[in-house]
Amino acid sequence: MTTVKLMLDTNIFNRVLDGKINSNELTEAGQLFATHVxxxxxxxTPDQERRDALVKVFQKLPLHDSPTLWILGETPLGSGILSDEKSGKLISRIQIELDSLKKRDNNHLDSMISEVAIREKMVLVTDDNYLRQVVLKLGGAALSTVELKIIRRS
Incomplete structure (x- = not known):
């Protein structure tokens, strides 16, 4: 049986902290991944207390690091890989699609996370409806926390 690879979007750490999903539900659903993003x-996170709690959630989960494409000014040394033409076009397409739905300051960061999930054939777990919509449109796999819970119970 193949283990499902789950790329966790940043909002999932907030869901764990807020009690919307249990960290055990995530770890039992598959192998967990995150990037430097x-x-x-x-x-x-502006609120110091919440920031500290979110970082603890991140550190407690058994996360595997996955490199993003190397982007000057965005990717720390050692945390990225060089882009090929296909990946470069994909990350641009993700950003364009996200911007067309709703222009947000973090769309470029969401594009980086999503590109990794699609390239590495991971399931992106996100409660960002726009991001989930774009990933699915571009041939990737994505689930919300509610969908993940439903699948796990069935």
């Missing part, structure tokens, strides 16, 4: 976004 998620921890960076968590560390940018």
């Amino acid at each position: 998620q921890i960076r976004e968590l560390k940018n």
Whole structure:
């Protein structure tokens, strides 16, 4: 039996902290992955107390690191891989699609996470409806926490 690879979007760490999904539900659903983007976004949480709690959630989960495409000014050294033409076009397409649905400051970061999930054939777990919609449109796999719970119970 193949283990499902789950890329956790940043909002999933908030869901765990808020009690919307139990960390055991995630770990039992598959192998968990994150990139440098998620921890960076968590560390940018304005409220210090919440930021510290989110970082603890991140550190407690058995996460496997997955490199993003290397993007100047975005990717720390050692956390990215060089882009090929296919991946470069994919990340651009994700950003364009996200921007067309709703222009947000973090769309470029969501594009980085999503590109990894699609490229590595992972299921993106996100409660961002726009992001889930784009990933599915571009041939990737994506589930919300509610969908993940339903699948696990069936």
